[in-house]
């Protein structure tokens with residue numbers, strides 16, 4: 001069945017010409033990045049966003065501000081100081097012990113009040129569980145546009161934010177504008193943007209802001225927090241080396257070969273989506289558009305075809321090695337090194353060869 | 369107790385293709401399904417109803433053909449289905465969608481009984497934004513509980529609810545009040561199959577169809593394209609990488625050895641780093 005050729009995709013009506021920004025929005029300036037803290041730790045996605053935020057602010061000729069919301073005390077102070085090292089010109093700080101744990105009600109109030117008072121032009125958040133929960137609530141309260149899971153952020157010739165994100169299950173990308181509303185909000189997933197360089201910078205301006213809520217005003221109460229036991233599972237996104245397997249491995253037993261190679265390399269292991277759907281591997285190991293985005297120095301993909309939904313999760317890898325029996329597999333379009341062979345046979349040999357190399361390395365180092 | 373579950377009819381998985389020449393999306397013949405995450409939301413709602421009594425209303429906004437998804441939900445066990453359909457909704461972004469759905473939920477409340485809980489899936493598999501749930505919630509001024517894996521208890525007298533909610537580093541156990549909006553995580557409950565009786569009833573059941581006006585939408589300017597602050601400017605295919613992968617030739621040596629040589633040739637620093645990493649294990 002042939003598809004009638006349509007003109008280049010210009011979605012009807014949506015690509016409306018930019019209008020003059022309404023008068024009351026003209027006061028909105030500066031780029032803000034929400035610094036996500038959970039239980040005393042800043043999520044690295046916040047620093048990744050500072051890198052993008054810095055670029056946008058420089059292009060617009062405005063300031064870059066970090067927004068730090070959390071309990072009073074050392075952790076919040078440290079997050080503020082750290083935000084200066086990652087490029088913030090100033091930090092807006094809402095510190096109150098009511099904000100010790102994330103709750104939608106208190107954080108939404110803090111962030112919306114801040115925006116309404118200090119009026120940023122662009123507001124960026126991580127597309128984490130916390131960031132998405134907060135961004136959706138804040139954008140609706142402010143009645144402004146929010147673009148989810150962006151992979152690229154630019155400022156166009158008119159100084160508007162051009163936010164690019166995957167669409168149609170990752171098969172296409174689209175660029176989205178928030179034309180006549182402010183702030184322009186976007187979320188970005190962890191590891192999509194590269195980590196900016198940290199520069200020692202002891203001071204910056206701090207603007208404190210009151211929360212205006214007491215515990216009794218907040219309906220939702222935290223009864224308990226159960227931290228994840230398996231620390232390693234959440235590390236996939238930040239691993240330096242990742243070994244992953246796909247349907248080409250043919251059975252859950254063969255997936256062990258991936259784990260074994262990862263073990264020898266001190267790497268994390270992951271998989272393509274069908275393996276999660278089949279129940280061979282747990283969901284937090286899925287790499288790709290609906291799984292984790294990774295940015296390792298080395299990514300080894302065994303028996304993975306390289307569908308676009310997988311590709312968008314691994315494109316930031318420094319070196320992609322693909323092992324696949326099909327020399328026409330789409331993964332070879334974006335891998336750097338290709339081995340056209342049976343992964344089930346190669347993986348044990350590779351594990352063994354690496355083991356030897358790395359132990360020989362140990363010997364050399366001890367000898368020298 | 370009255371629970372509303374918002375569902376969305378979405379194209380089934382990877383079957384969408386991009387036309388190689390025109391770069392347009394080829395949607396013809398792609399089957400539709402209920403967004404998988406919404407099924408977990410429906411299941412959790414049905415469990416609450418089975419335990420505490422009351423009714424579950426499923427709601428979708430979409431084209432007239434979205435009625436199929438509602439009938440499927442009735443087969444699974446929902447009591448009532450509402451289809452919000454109107455050309456004014458076309459082109460809605462997440463903010464405009466949440467406006468329309470919230471209006472419909474208010475109308476459902478005034479027509480069929482006050483709403484205690486609204487459920488949605490954590491996100492859709494076509495849009496992936498996870499924004500519509502929180503959006504509806506704020507419009508209704510309900511309490512927001514996202515990424516919930518389980519409703520652990522409910523007290524209709526005290527109007528309190530306890531849930532387990534996923535956060536980045538663990539699980540939060542929260543107590544909140546009704547009315548609230550919950551977005552459900554994947555795979556946390558086994559979605560039931562529809563029964564024969566339900567299927568028969570579903571086929572005969574009336575699906576309530578509302579236009580924007582029927583649903584009591586106050587300001588049509590806040591719907592569809594006009595009500596959407598975000599504007600899609602450009603749709604395009606990702607650029608292919610300039611070079612194809614370098615094929616590793618195992619000249620005389622085992623392929624595994626050849627591959628390792630190539631890796632270290634391209635990234636000399638990796639060898640040392642790998643050693644450090646491997647030693648850490």
Ligand SMILES: Cc1cc2nc3c(=O)[nH]c(=O)nc-3n(C[C@H](O)[C@H](O)[C@H](O)COP(=O)(O)OP(=O)(O)OC[C@H]3O[C@@H](n4cnc5c(N)ncnc54)[C@H](O)[C@@H]3O)c2cc1C
Pocket residue numbers: 168169170245246247248249271272273274286287288289290291292302303304305306307308309310313323324325326329341342343344380381382383493494
């Ligand atoms: C909305 C949506 C979201 C999605 N999100 C994701 C996601 O986040 N992550 C993801 O991975 N996928 C995702 N997918 C699915 C994606 O489209 C593909 O279906 C999936 O990535 C394919 O997995 P695979 O490569 O393991 O399997 P297949 O496509 O079946 O490929 C198997 C490959 O193994 C090769 N092979 C076979 N035998 C061997 C052997 N012995 N040795 C070596 N190679 C062999 C074959 O040549 C083939 O290339 C998503 C799809 C949709 C629609």
